[in-house]
Amino acid sequence: MTNVGRDTEEIIADMYEVSVEAVVKAGLSMKQMSSWGIGMPSYVNPKTHLLVRANNFGWVNLPIIDYLKKYTDLDIYIDNDANCAALGETLAGVAKDYNDTLMLTIGTGLGGGIIMDKKIYSGSDKMGAELGHTKLVYDGIRCSCGQKGCAESYCSTTALVRQMREALEEDKKTLVWRLCDMDLSKIDGKMIFSAAYQNDILALKIINQFVDYLSYALSSFITIFRPEVVIIGGGLAESGDLLFDLLKTKTYENTFAAKEIGIPESVPAKLGNDAGIIGAALLQLHSDKR
């Protein structure tokens, strides 16, 4: 366990405080609550009750339940933030007419959430469904998780920006080079899509390559789960038709038996950050207890 001390106590205190604030804002009181649901990176090992790893907080094998229990007697439910977002969108968002969905959250990383019969599926030991860490490129580039070729290393916004930066090293006569004021650190996903909508050839080429990777990853998930609908979340989901039209075409081309049995539609998430909050709040009814 690393970096556990005052910082951890503070973070946990913050988590409780924002939860109480949300309850009060809704005109309710904590006494009316039946559970405390939390969505966060990583997951709790149901055997050890330890939070396995949350890199951004420096937590490894943290006894998070013990920390949280100091604040409340409520039953506590914790799940992966991507799972919570998928649940929120399926219960109350863009996929509320469906029971079986799959959500990819494209951001710093690639989060995946699988909903079966309106419940989170996370593998037989509740530590699976880590779609971002399935393999996409055999013997591919090194992921932040330490493994090689993970989908996350090719299908996150971070990956899109990396692909654009690499291309700009080669060819600087493009719109993105001007949009970022010749400062590669200013490039983000929005800028790349903005250039593409202005018909910048390099941006279109990079996005084409990026969506090709994404369609390969998505095709595997469709071939396994055959969800009724695919929800795309995260900042890139706001990129509009360019992303979704290309993704539709490429996923159809690249998916097993698409011609015979079809593929589900991919749609942008609509709840934004609220998806994860709504999903977390409803964990008690839609997940196994941790």
Next chain:
Amino acid sequence: MTNVGRDTEEIIADMYEVSVEAVVKAGLSMKQMSSWGIGMPSYVNPKTHLLVRANNFGWVNLPIIDYLKKYTDLDIYIDNDANCAALGETLAGVAKDYNDTLMLTIGTGLGGGIIMDKKIYSGSDKMGAELGHTKLVYDGIRCSCGQKGCAESYCSTTALVRQMREALEEDKKTLVWRLCDMDLSKIDGKMIFSAAYQNDILALKIINQFVDYLSYALSSFITIFRPEVVIIGGGLAESGDLLFDLLKTKTYENTFAAKEIGIPESVPAKLGNDAGIIGAALLQLHSDKR
């Protein structure tokens, strides 16, 4: 629909005949049966009740239920042969102490079966879990299904033999070249493993590469499903410790968070062809009705 006529009638008649034979051999009668379970390649689209595609019989969108109903009033259950094998091994074979398993059948193709809570999981529309057609190599070689980079194209016995033949084109001073009497068409998986057990360097190298591919595919499936145990079936499962020791080492190396949360053991199937028969017979109790 192609090639439907006398041949199809004959095949269906054979299917019924072997089922009756099995019942009689068991000292029972068809009147005592409560359902007819069938495991076969491909799958029945639950919406259209058509068998989507069985390449080896030349069947596309075959109304198989109508054909079968001519023989019996029993309820009919049909599932993919790899799913049936996984169910058989989990209910009565090597994995009978487990509820959540994953089986890979390594043969001409790569079959996948996922068992959750002792039932077959095959996606929300019952046409998924086609693990052999998930992507393993981005933009990889063309699979028999028409797609590129499928796991099946790298992790089947067919793929192992292809990899060995390609290597022999380059280097003929090896044991396999003698074992096959200089006739590449005679090479099979057993021969390659036999050479490897005799320390043939080329055979060891090819097997090492093959198991590396297999470990990548398996790592994705473990990262999604986190099964309690992985069952390896098909002819190659009889290859002994060389295969399983290498697979264990490489899967541990190549799987997300293996150090933190471990990986399930991979074990050889033990029921052979009976796995599929037992699984098919028990479909009524362990699958959704088709």
